Amino acid sequence: MSRTGNSTPGRRRPPTIHDVAREAGVSRGTVSRVLNGGHYVSPAAQEAVNAAIRKTGYVVNRHARSLITGRSDSVAFLLTEPQERFFEDPNFSVLLRGCTQALAAHDITLLLMSASDEPERRRITRFLTGGHVDGVLLVSSHSGDPLATRLRKAGVPLVACGKPLVQSPGMAYVAADDRAGARDMVRHLLNSGRRRIATVTGPLDTPGGVDRLAGYREELAAAGLAADEELVVSGDYSRASGERAAAELLARAPDLDAVFVASDLMAQGVLAALRRAGRRVPQDVAVAGFDDSPAALAASPGLTTIRQPWERITAEMVRVLLAQIGGEQPSGVILPTELVIRESA
């Protein structure tokens, strides 16, 4: 039952850098140099090593490498909300996919972690500050997350998705321009003749909640319309909360002719509530969402919405994180949004 033998069943001991060196007739050092960019290696040695690697099927042992370099070539993708929230959110999938791809291009593996309760948060803090990852991509809609603070204090490179509510200087982030997006949408509603425009905001302790509301107010003010607080209701980004909010709005202001909703998922709820109330969309009431998530396309009628540039967001998150790992200063990036017009408004 020798574990080192080449018996067919089970894993045989993988080849090491020694085996490759012997096979190629060079030293460990030379093999290592080939593995790490091939500087100061003669073409002949280069070729011999590559052939030996192919022949032996050698794969570098990342643990041994990490042990000495102090880098792990992996980053954590960290969720800090109650998980249901995230997985329910279609944006999350897009984000995750984008990051996986962007990182794979750099040969960095993605560790998925989620911290919903306090014990988990502690466990994960220990893990992340223990040097097991080179950096962290933080996905948390609520800002001022205790985890973010702890990690930053420990000096772990970190990039948040979404603008932190409280602008702390050393905090890197990548976000869409929520305020400009909201203004674009409200302008679109105004241009199509709507005048009693209500809004369902996101949670007001999130940047998406605050900034989209701010954009809404600014654009109405710019159009010379008086602010009417009874047209503003808050939700929590869930479909159900959209439904509740719409019912509330209809009760408060039966004469509304448009609703700007801070997320597509909530907009689905709004559509359901309006349908139940017998209002036609868009004839009686225009409905506008935010995110351009799959939910927007699935809704009927198709949801007019604001597209967040997820591909660019993920690419930027990875870029900013790698730069930070490389020693650069953390930086914030804001990316433009795009108005997507469908049937609902």
Added chain:
Amino acid sequence: MSRTGNSTPGRRRPPTIHDVAREAGVSRGTVSRVLNGGHYVSPAAQEAVNAAIRKTGYVVNRHARSLITGRSDSVAFLLTEPQERFFEDPNFSVLLRGCTQALAAHDITLLLMSASDEPERRRITRFLTGGHVDGVLLVSSHSGDPLATRLRKAGVPLVACGKPLVQSPGMAYVAADDRAGARDMVRHLLNSGRRRIATVTGPLDTPGGVDRLAGYREELAAAGLAADEELVVSGDYSRASGERAAAELLARAPDLDAVFVASDLMAQGVLAALRRAGRRVPQDVAVAGFDDSPAALAASPGLTTIRQPWERITAEMVRVLLAQIGGEQPSGVILPTELVIRESA
């Protein structure tokens, strides 16, 4: 600019097992024993070490540990479809969440990898067979995946989600009982008086496609109804394919009074097509889905469907994988489904 100093900015060198040993007044060996279960350690030493760990903030270096133990305490969550497919599929999120949690309970980290094209597949094969993970959770709707074969040949512990079409002996899997689920649903449709029951199947190179169709046929046969091939159309699990399939069915058999659809997402498409054709659901045509994904709840009317026991599936996948890593033989597990009745049927 000393890296080892305790200067505030940047990361200071983390404490090692030596530091803990010195602090506790014992040897490395004793600290290591405490870390690994505490057998053969005196209560006094145990306590001293724990105190030292708390004081120094020590976290075990997993790379060093892995280097010697040959285990990495991590498993890969591997997607082998074109990514869009997965991320579009709401089940996927549920699966991912379940696995993350189940693994976290065992202090094992989850590496998310996706292999959509051949270069990526090769890169990932190298990575996985290189001993960087202890095992692989494979999520691939199409069976006979080349990756699965390669990994098994290399002796990497592996558990597939979904029953492999070709039953190869050493292949571990966890799946819902698709056939029984399909039979339950068709029986429900029959019991509610439907007689012209069409079906939209999944791809027929997937177990979900094959088995749900088999269950559909068996139950109709059991009820003494003649098989009618014009009532069977295939889709690819996408919403759009459901829409196309329903149009096709309406053209072929305008008198159909029920459609059993092999996924909720396709069922959404079917609902849309029926609506466009002016058929009322469920009055004119009953529609039944499969999966009980969020899409089923979001649909209007709410979709009657078959719930797959995702929590149990993920828990079983992790259990079977860990058993395999521990040296046990690979095994297959099939779990029962549940009929969920809503408005559509």
Added chain:
DNA sequence: TTCTCTACTGTGAACGCTCACAGATCGCCC
């Protein structure tokens, strides 16, 4: 007493890699 067994502890040697350094060889310029 002496031997054995159990509980506990410390120590050297790995694990597979990279890094720093010391040579070696060559061409080139003064």
Added chain:
DNA sequence: GGGCGATCTGTGAGCGTTCACAGTAGAGAA
């Protein structure tokens, strides 16, 4: 011819752990 720089190569040390082993002490049996 000597010195210098650039290119290339090999070697020892060490990263932070675990493992195997050797040892100690104390209890109980022969």
